[in-house]
Amino acid sequence: MGGHHSRHTAPETRQMQRLALVVIAPVVVLTLVALVWLWPSADAVTVPEQAAMTQYAGTVTALEAEECLEELPDEVNGCGSARVSLISGSEEGITVALPNGAGAPEVDVGDEVVLIRTSSPDGDVYSIVDHQRSDGLWVLAGAFALALVAFGRWRGLTALAGLATTFALLLLFVVPAILAGEPPLLVAIVGSSAIMLTVLYLTHGFALSTTVAVLGTLVALILTGLLSAATVAALHLTGVTDDLSASVGMSQGINTEGLLLAGIVIGSLGVLDDVTVTQAATVSELARANPSYRFLELYRAASRVGRSHIASVVNTIILAYAGSSLPLLILIVANNDSLGGVVTDQIVAQEIVRSVVATLGLIAAVPLTTALAALALRTAPSPHL
Structure with a gap:
């Protein structure tokens, strides 16, 4: 059975x-x-030019702190500038202002960072916006x-x-x-x-x-x-x-x-x-x-x-x-x-x-x-x- x-x-x-x-x-x-x-299709996806912002990778090689002339509302790195060696791009090294404000990255010498470039009447200006995290x-x-x-x-x-x-x-x-x-x-x-x-x-x-x-x-x-x-x-x-x-x-x-x-x-x-x-x-x-x-x-x-x-x-x-x-x-x-x-x-x-x-x-x-x-x-x- x-x-x-x-x-x-x-x-x-x-x-x-x-x-x-x-x-x-x-x-x-x-x-x-x-x-x-x-x-x-490939041509159906369009991204407005203003939405595309080129990013640059770099390494902080030096920091130069300065006394703040006025109190910063969201101080992260204080006043001063950072020397950054670009990994890609035509310039070997640039000087940028230390980032401050809500969500700004705290940077130190040796940090790998992400920068963006914006145009101004005085020329191109680079800003540190984030840390590199790929590795x-x-x-x-x-x-x-x-x-x-x-x-x-x-x-x-x-x-x-x-x-x-x-x-x-x-x-x-x-x-x-x-x-x-x-x-x-x-x-x-x-x-x-x-x-x-x-x-x-x-x-x-x-x-x-x-x-x-x-x-x-x-x-x-x-x-x-x-x-x-x-x-x-x-x-x-x-x-x-x-x-x-x-x-x-x-x-x-x-x-x-x-x-x-x-x-x-x-x-x-x-x-x-x-x-x-x-x-x-x-x-x-x-x-x-x-x-x-x-x-x-x-x-x-x-x-x-x-x-x-x-x-x-x-x-x-x-x-x-x-x-x-x-x-x-x-x-x-x-x-x-x-x-x-x-x-x-x-x-x-x-x-x-x-x-x-x-x-x-x-x-x-x-x-x-x-x-x-x-x-x-x-x-x-x-x-x-």
Whole structure:
């Protein structure tokens, strides 16, 4: 009887895998068509001349301090000048004023710095605007890659490949397409779909559980986009909350409301695929551990895991958005506004919308993915996924 049961379930597993391929193939084709349709041409992305500012690398070789004639409101380096040897450019060494003001870099002899050049009636003027961090970032990236590969081995390598794919799609498709004038929300959904398909299959392999996770993520992602569009419109959010967003809208002619929607969708993707992959894997392991489970038992057991996961992830989302906007929150609260005034301020309301909409997408993803996985495995007691 046991042998007969095994012979019965193997074709069923292969049948479900073939069905998954049939379901996912149109999604792949549609995503590729949308990528080709929205992919910006080289001449479609234009950057205004005033937005392009040449940067120069240099090393501080000497400092000459002077007594300040008047008190500086945001003193960082004091008064005086610095001698900087340029790494690139026609001049071997230049003298620049020591930088001061909010956010100005604190410099010392031997520091590698970034300078910009501006034109004035007296000629070109160089200013130190930042420290060079390329070497330190490369060291940090190398340590990250080594740690990931040492722990994850082959999975670590595929995770690195997936990360490279994500950055490539963001920098080569999403950002240029938005700059070219394509609808930001549509670009974000298509780009996120391409990232999801590539990264999930690359990282977890072409398996039934991966396909279930892909479908659950895609549906939740589209739902997140629709919810964010409806919420942003209902609350009259413009997407302009600081000088940076205002500058992007004015200098590049980008719809900042659409940019807000695109940010919500892309920001939700990373948490969505984590939840859906976990739920699909949970159902798969439960099916292996207890072959007698059918759809309802699998769904209920995996849903308990999903509820615990959602509870922790929701707190992660809130803290992530609060951390990124902490300076703004401090500034608003410091003005002694009432709690109602703080919450309804567009800056805070925008972050609340990000958090709530992303959470609603997650909540929808858990039962959806769990049900799909349980449905796919309900008659496959020993699935090899």
